[in-house]
Amino acid sequence: MRTLLRQLMRLLGLLLVGTVALQLYFLARVALMAHLDPGSTTFQRTQAVRILQRDQHLLWHQTWMPLNEMGTALPRAVIASEDASFVEHRGLEWEAIEKARQRNERREARPPVAAPQAGNGRAAERLVGGSTITQQLAKNLFLSGERTYWRKGQEALVAWAMEATLSKARILEIYLNSVEWGEGVYGAHAAAEHYFRCAPHQLQALQAARLAVMLPAPRRFERLPNSPYLASRAETIAARMPAVVLPEGIRP
Numbered sequence: 579m580r581t582l583l584r585q586l587m588r589l590l591g592l593l594l595v596g597t598v599a600l601q602l603y604f605l606a607r608v609a610l611m612a613h614l615d616p617g618s619t620t621f622q623r624t625q626a627v628r629i630l631q632r633d634q635h636l637l638w639h640q641t642w643m644p645l646n647e648m649g650t651a652l653p654r655a656v657i658a659s660e661d662a663s664f665v666e667h668r669g670l671e672w673e674a675i676e677k678a679r680q681r682n683e684r685r686e687a688r689p690p691v692a693a694p695q696a697g698n699g700r701a702a703e704r705l706v707g708g709s710t711i712t713q714q715l716a717k718n719l720f721l722s723g724e725r726t727y728w729r730k731g732q733e734a735l736v737a738w739a740m741e742a743t744l745s746k747a748r749i750l751e752i753y754l755n756s757v758e759w760g761e762g763v764y765g766a767h768a769a770a771e772h773y774f775r776c777a778p779h780q781l782q783a784l785q786a787a788r789l790a791v792m793l794p795a796p797r798r799f800e801r802l803p804n805s806p807y808l809a810s811r812a813e814t815i816a817a818r819m820p821a822v823v824l825p826e827g828i829r830p
Contacts, residue, residue, distance in 0.1 A: 601735060604720060604735070604736050604739060605739050605743075607719075607720070608736065608739045608740050608743050608744065609743050611743075611744060611748070611752060612743060612744055612748065615642055615752070615755070616719060616752060616756065618756075619718045619719045619720075619756050620718065620719060620720055620721060620722070621717070621718040621719075621723070621758070622718075622756070622758075622764060624722075624723075625758070625761075625762075626638070629761065629762060636762070637762045638762045638764075639762055639763050639764065639768035639771070639772060640755075640756075640763075640764040640765050640767075640768050641765065641767040641768060642755050642765065642767075643755065643765075643766065643767050643778070644751065645747055645750060645751035645754065645827075645828060646827075646828060646829050647778075647779060648754065648766050648778040648779055649778055649779030649780070649781065650824060650828065650830055651778075651779075651781045651782065651783055651785075651786035651819070652754065652766055652770075652778050652781055652786040652789060652790070653750060653754065653822075653824060653828060654786070654819040654820075654822040654824065655783070655786035655787045655789065655790035655815055655816070655819055656711070656750075656753075656754065656789075656790045656793070657711070657750075657822050657824070658787075658790065658815050658818040658819050658821075658822050659787070659790035659791055659793065659811075659815045660711055660714070660790065660793060661710045661711040661712075662818075662822075663710075664710065664711050664712075664746065664750070664825070665746055665823050665824070665825050667710060667712075668738070668741045669710060669712045669713065669734070669737035669738045669740065669741040670710060670712075670713065670734055670737060670738075671708065671710055709733075710737065711749065711750065711753055712737040712740050712741060712749055713733050713734070713737045714753065714757070715737075715740065715749060715752060715753045715756070715757075716733050716736035716737045716740060717729075717733050718756060718757065718758075719736075719752075719756070720736060721733055721736070745825065745826070745827060746825035746826070747825040747826065747827040747828055750825055750828075754766045755767075757793060758796050758797075759772065759773075759789060759792060759793070759796050759800075760772060760773075760792075760796050760797060760800040761797050761800065763796070763800075766778040766789075769789050770785075770789070773785075773788075773789065773803075783816045783819055784812055784813070784816045786816075786819075787812040787813070787815040787816040787819065788808060788809075788812040790812075790815055791808055791811045791812050791815055792808070
């Protein structure tokens with residue numbers, strides 16, 4: 579019995595040491611991002627492998643650019659669409675998380691319905707995460723897309739580390755340079771060129787709003803550019819953009 583207890587305590591000790599080491603690793607990576615741009619994200623590498631396995635070649639569009647060279651239309655649109663309280667919270671929005679949980683429970687309780695036909699403009703049913711921009715960046719940079727309590731807990735810890743270490747402007751800059759906007763299309767520079775043949779600072783309000791609305795499902799909206807939902811939602815976001823408060827350090 580004592581031998582079993584010692585082995586159990588040793589195992590728990592190893593798990594604790596491993597967990598602490600992992601958190602220190604994430605903290606070090608986050609601290610480096612205050613000065614160094616991340617080369618790629620876990621999500622990007624996963625998608626690159628998927629595309630290579632399917633097509634045997636990889637078309638990739640991504641060009642890093644400073645936040646202050648993007649103009650203000652796209653940052654405003656993304657904050658308005660993805661995280662209206664971005665400049666106020668410290669990484670997590672508990673009210674939004676609870677609302678998302680309740681909404682998902684209601685969806686799961688409904689009887690199944692036929693999937694919408696492609697091209698009908700309706701947004702497909704999907705689980706809502708209630709994640710902030712900081713949480714989305716934490717997940718994309720370091721974690722998998724699986725929906726488990728462990729992953730969500732790790733996501734929260736990395737998000738808190740980012741908020742404690744990086745400025746809001748730097749978090750937004752990394753997010754806008756690394757987020758997916760279509761298959762093999764990553765970051766604001768590639769998105770503006772891919773969809774509107776212009777630089778990010780040249781985007782009009784409605785164009786920026788359309789890009790922001792794409793973010794929850796960019797590959798789907800890439801295939802449905804004339805989606806009525808996309809157009810309608812973009813108009814709503816464009817109307818909200820003037821009221822968006824930008825992080826300190828962004829030049830108008």
